[in-house]
Amino acid sequence: MAELTKEENLVAHSDRLTEVDLENLMNLYGSSVLKFAFAYLKDKSIAEDVFQEVFIRVFQSWGTIRDPNKVKTWILKITANLCRDQFRMRSRQNLLTTSEDFLVQIPGTQDTSHEVIQREQDRLLMKAVLALDIMLRETVMLYFYEELNTKEIASILNISPITVRVRLYRARKILKRWLEKEGIL
C-alpha cells in the first residue's frame, strides 16, 4: 500500500484535531494563508488576525472535511471568505492600507547588476499586482502564486469557472498596460 500523504494522514486520523494536528496543518498551509491574507488586505497585523481566525475555524470544523485532496482549497476558501469580510468592513470605515512601504526590495548578498535589475522588475511587477482591483488581485494570486487551476479557484471564490477566466484575462490586460508603461515590456 502506498504511503499516506500528510494530508491523508490528517484526514484519516480523526474527526477532531489534536494540538499536534493543528500544528501540522499550520506547517503545511499556514504560509499560504498568511500570504493570501496579506496580499488581499495589505496589512501584516490584520493578515495575522485572519490567519488566527482561519485555523480556529479549521480546528472547529475539521469533522466536515473528508477529502484529503481538498484540504488546501477548503482552508483557502475560509481564508478568502474572512478576507472578503475584513475588506468590506475596512473599506466602509476607510481603514484600508494604502501605503506601499511593504514593497521592500531585499538586497542579495552579492548582487550583480542583472540581479539588481531583476529585483527592481519584481518590485514593479508586484506593485502592479497589488494595484489591481481586489477581485482581480485575489484571482491572480491564487492562479500565479498558489498555482491553482481555474476550477479550484472557482470553488474557493464561489464563482463560476467562466468568471475566473474572465478575471484572469482582464488582470492580464491591465498588467500588460502597466508593465509597458513602466518599460518592463
Add this chain to the structure above:
Amino acid sequence: MKALDKQLSRIKDAADNTIFANLPVTAELRNRVKRYATQAQFNTTPVRKSLTRVWTKRVAGAVAGLIAALLVINFWPVQIQNATALTFKSNNSSDLFVLKITDNEKPLPLKVEVDSANQLYYRWSPNGRFLVYGNNGDLYIYDSNTEEIRNLTNTPDRWELMPSWSPDGDYLMFTSRPLEPGENKPSNPGTDPWVMQGAFGGSPTLIGRDGSGYTVLEEGLVTNPPTWSSDGKTIAYGLEGSIHLFNLDERKVTVINPADYGLEAEYLSAPSWSPVRNELAIFFSTDDREPTREELMTGIAPTPEQGYALLDLDKKSSLILYQYKAPFASRPPALWNSAGNILALVILPVHIIHDPPTALLVVDRDGNNRQKLGEAYQAAWEPDGSRLAYIDLNTQRSIVVLSPSDKGWERQTVDFKEILQQNFLEGFAWRTAVKE
C-alpha cells in the same frame, strides 16, 4: 514564451522577494492559534485581537447600510413591468436590479438574493412574470405579480445550477448533483462557510414550475444549461463529451454520433437549439485532452481544431460556423436570435494564454456574414426581438445594446458607472414586457 507571460510566470518569485519577504508564520502566532483553539474546544469564548474590534464596529455599518437601502427603495419606482428591461447584478450587492433601457437613471431593486456562483444564470420566464435564480445551492422562483419568492427545489443534500425555461414556461431544466463529502450548504448564509468543492454542474434534471416532479433524467456531468427544442418535447445537453437528446414523451435518450453528420470530432458539448428549426448549434473539438499548466505556460500544448458547428437533425448534416486551433477547452453555448437566423458566439478566454482572440461574433445560420461586434463577458438576445445586448468585457461597467439596421448594427451603450461606482457588472438577463 511571450515577454508578458515570462513576467507573469515570475509573480511567485517576485512576491517572495518583495511583499512576502518579511512575512514568517511566527511561533507566537502559532501559539496564539493553539491557545484560542483550545479555549474554543472547551466552549469558552476566545477573546481575539483585532477581528473582535472590527466586529463591534459592524453594527454601526449595518445600520447605515440599512438606512441607505431604505432611502434607495423609497426613491426608486416600485414597478417596471410593461417594458422590455435588463435585470442585472453588481458585485457590490447580492440582490438583483431591473433597469428599463429607456430610463437608465432609476433601476428597481429586486429583493432576490443571488449568490456569486449563480450570477450568470438567472432567467425570466417566457411571459416575463417569473424569475428563476440560484442561491445557496437551491433554485428559487420570484413572482413579479405577487412579489413572492418560493424555494423551487428545496434539496438540502443537492446543488442545483443553470436553470432554463421550457418554451411554454411550465417546466425548467437545470443541472443538479448530490453534495460531496465535506460539502455543505450554509444554514446561516451570512456567517457560515459555503463549501462547494466538486464539479460546477451536475446531472440533467427536470422540474415543474410549481416545484412538482423533480426528476434526474440521467446521471452524468453537464456543465452548461440544458436547451429545449422549440416544441418543448426534447431536451439537449452535453454530457461528458457527447450530445444527448432526451425525448420527454418517450423518456428515451439518443446520443449524437458526429460521424453521422459528417463532422470530424472527438468531443461535443454546449448544444443550443434553434428556436424555429430542428437544428442544434454545438461546440466541437477534434481532441479533448486538457493541456497541463506546464504545457500552456511553456507554449507546447497541443492545439486541436475546434469551434462551433450547426447540426441539422432532420437532414443529418453539419455546417462549420466558426473554427480555430487552440489548446482544448470546452466553450459556452452559441446564442440564437428569436428568428433563428443569426447566432452570437461569445469567445471568452479559457486558458490564460494561447486562446483564440476574445470576441463577440455574430454569424448567419448559413455560416455567412461573420462579424466581430465587440468583446463580451456575457451576451443575450432580446426575447421576441432582434436586439443583442452584452456586458463589455474590458470594463464590465456598461451594457451595449446592438440593434440590426440597414446600415449594420446600431449601438447603444447603457453606462452603469454612476450606478455601480467602484463596482462591476456581474451578469444580466433580458426581461420581456409581462404577458398575462
